[in-house]
Amino acid sequence: MSAIPGSPPRASSDVKVDIRGLEVEFQMRGSKFKALDGIDLTIRRGEFLVIVGPSGCGKTTLLRVLAGLEEASGGDVRIFDDDNGQRPESAMVFQEHGVFPWMTVRENIAFGLKASGMPRKARRDIADEYIERVGLTPFAKAYPHQLSGGMRQRVSVARAFATDAQMLLMDEPFAALDEQTKLVLQELLLRIWQETSKTVLYVTHSLDEALVLGDRIVVMSGRPGAVKDVIDVAAVFQRPRKVAEVRSDERYGSMFGRIWGQLRQEDEAAS
Amino acid sequence: MSTTLQDDGTRTLREGHAPTLKVRKRPLNRRATLALSIASPVVLLLLWEVASRSGMVDARFFPAPSGVFLALAKRLTGSELWGHIGISLSRIVIGFLIGAVPAVILGLAMGLSAVIRAIVQPLVDATFPVPKLAILPLFILIFGLGEGSKYMVLAVAVFFIVLVNTAAGVRAIDTTQLEVGASFGASRTIMFFYIALPGAVPFILSGLKLGMNVALLVIVAVEFTGASSGIGYLIWNSWQVFKVEQMYVGLVVTALFGFGFAGLFALLERVSMPWKRR
Numbered sequence: 001m002s003a004i005p006g007s008p009p010r011a012s013s014d015v016k017v018d019i020r021g022l023e024v025e026f027q028m029r030g031s032k033f034k035a036l037d038g039i040d041l042t043i044r045r046g047e048f049l050v051i052v053g054p055s056g057c058g059k060t061t062l063l064r065v066l067a068g069l070e071e072a073s074g075g076d077v078r079i080f081d082d083d084n085g086q087r088p089e090s091a092m093v094f095q096e097h098g099v100f101p102w103m104t105v106r107e108n109i110a111f112g113l114k115a116s117g118m119p120r121k122a123r124r125d126i127a128d129e130y131i132e133r134v135g136l137t138p139f140a141k142a143y144p145h146q147l148s149g150g151m152r153q154r155v156s157v158a159r160a161f162a163t164d165a166q167m168l169l170m171d172e173p174f175a176a177l178d179e180q181t182k183l184v185l186q187e188l189l190l191r192i193w194q195e196t197s198k199t200v201l202y203v204t205h206s207l208d209e210a211l212v213l214g215d216r217i218v219v220m221s222g223r224p225g226a227v228k229d230v231i232d233v234a235a236v237f238q239r240p241r242k243v244a245e246v247r248s249d250e251r252y253g254s255m256f257g258r259i260w261g262q263l264r265q266e267d268e269a270a271s
Numbered sequence: 272m273s274t275t276l277q278d279d280g281t282r283t284l285r286e287g288h289a290p291t292l293k294v295r296k297r298p299l300n301r302r303a304t305l306a307l308s309i310a311s312p313v314v315l316l317l318l319w320e321v322a323s324r325s326g327m328v329d330a331r332f333f334p335a336p337s338g339v340f341l342a343l344a345k346r347l348t349g350s351e352l353w354g355h356i357g358i359s360l361s362r363i364v365i366g367f368l369i370g371a372v373p374a375v376i377l378g379l380a381m382g383l384s385a386v387i388r389a390i391v392q393p394l395v396d397a398t399f400p401v402p403k404l405a406i407l408p409l410f411i412l413i414f415g416l417g418e419g420s421k422y423m424v425l426a427v428a429v430f431f432i433v434l435v436n437t438a439a440g441v442r443a444i445d446t447t448q449l450e451v452g453a454s455f456g457a458s459r460t461i462m463f464f465y466i467a468l469p470g471a472v473p474f475i476l477s478g479l480k481l482g483m484n485v486a487l488l489v490i491v492a493v494e495f496t497g498a499s500s501g502i503g504y505l506i507w508n509s510w511q512v513f514k515v516e517q518m519y520v521g522l523v524v525t526a527l528f529g530f531g532f533a534g535l536f537a538l539l540e541r542v543s544m545p546w547k548r549r
Binding site for chain 2: 067068069088090091092094096097098100101102103104111112114115116143144145163169
């Protein structure tokens with residue numbers, strides 16, 4: 001999935017991804033079923049876009065299409081390169097099991113760089129920089145089984161950022177963590193994101209997480225998935241943000257209520 | 272622990288009233304474990320010794336362990352037994368390598384590529400059930416009575432078991448981990464050497480261990496009939512000339528082979544998987 005060479009620029013330079021009428025179909029025991037049906041979405045350069053929706057609404061599928069792990073069966077996805085396409089197009093952070101158990105923390109974080117063919121020394125320097133950024137310096141040589149779940153997700157996040165990819169695709173990266181760890185990692189993610197100003201696409205089922213992290217929230221409806229609403233959070237909660245401050249803001253409740261209302265309609269429609 | 276409801280509705284927990292469980296949950300301490308596991312074979316050997324010397328069992332078939340170990344010690348000072356050990360070991364190692372190395376490579380390829388799997392799997396399914404010893408005569412026809420046919424029977428026996436395990440090992444890798452590779456745009460080489468291979472190592476090693484057991488089994492059987500040297504030949508020949516003690520020497524040596532290889536693989540496991548939880 002990439003910008004089509006020679007295609008006329010359909011959008012201004014602050015558009016990172018332009019999705020028009022995206023459809024994805026899966027084969028399940030001979031029968032076809034539509035995971036995504038006519039998604040229209042514009043992702044802005046450098047924004048933190050959160051996608052929420054009921055389970056099975058295809059939000060992960062959308063992410064996987066952008067990562068090149070899934071093929072579109074219809075529609076048009078255009079990804080506009082930041083700068084001559086020197087940097088990797090995207091890097092993905094998975095929910096769990098994304099860290100290689102047979103590699104040390106340093107080797108895991110350097111993996112994306114290795115895949116892009118960077119020489120050993122440069123790889124190591126960058127990896128060490130990100131190990132420090134996520135606070136794992138004492139664990140550089142540790143293996144994942146020696147780490148907690150939160151530390152493993154730090155490794156995942158560091159690995160994605162270390163590649164200096166133009167776009168980060170995060171699939172419920174903190175969903176399996178306990179509340180305190182989640183909070184710490186959300187703060188960490190916001191900090192690194194602010195320092196690097198990358199485009200982030202973040203899938204979650206947590207409305208709280210969506211409000212705390214996102215510039216905009218895309219609410220998807222389920223089966224087949226389509227975009228139901230887009231909510232501008234950046235206009236309400238200014239950057240830089242503190243997770244706790246967002247939660248205690250009086251507007252947090254009304255925003256939460258608005259999204260919840262839409263998701264509940266979905267639930268009722270489905271049941 | 273017991274719970275008492277107080278007048279004011281609060282509850283106090285009192286210790287010391289829990290029913291005592293008779294089940295021993297804690298593992299034995301190391302020293303006791305070691306003592307018991309040394310004692311059990313020693314006691315068994317002693318019983319055997321007594322039974323053999325007192326005539327409770329026929330000493331012609333069950334010579335006293337002391338006699339067997341004396342015979343072993345005596346033969347270890349000569350060169351004949353060492354010759355048998357050497358030739359058997361070289362057959363095992365060479366046959367094992369001829370079988371295991373291509374099996375690991377093909378197994379990884381099968382695990383990674385649906386195309387290769389579709390081509391190779393039916394061939395494996397069709398030939399896997401053939402008892403490997405049954406092809407010895409054919410291999411003697413093709414490779415002659417010398418070492419070649421022995422290497423090849425061993426190689427074939429080892430090949431299948433390592434192949435099947437390796438392919439299963441790659442299939443057992445978490446899909447997410449393969450997708451991490453794909454999402455970072457890893458080349459085929461990197462996918463192979465940094466994800467498929469290390470990810471499949473636990474299965475590969477257990478395949479190699481099984482393969483080595485099969486190799487021991489097959490080498491002894493092959494040497495029974497088609498050889499004039501090696502431990503299998505020693506055992507078979509001892510039977511033919513009714514040197515029972517010497518036969519036991521052969522048995523002890525094969526057991527030592529087994530121990531030796533098991534130790535070697537345990538070491539290999541530790542070296543190749545520093546990342547495993549122990």
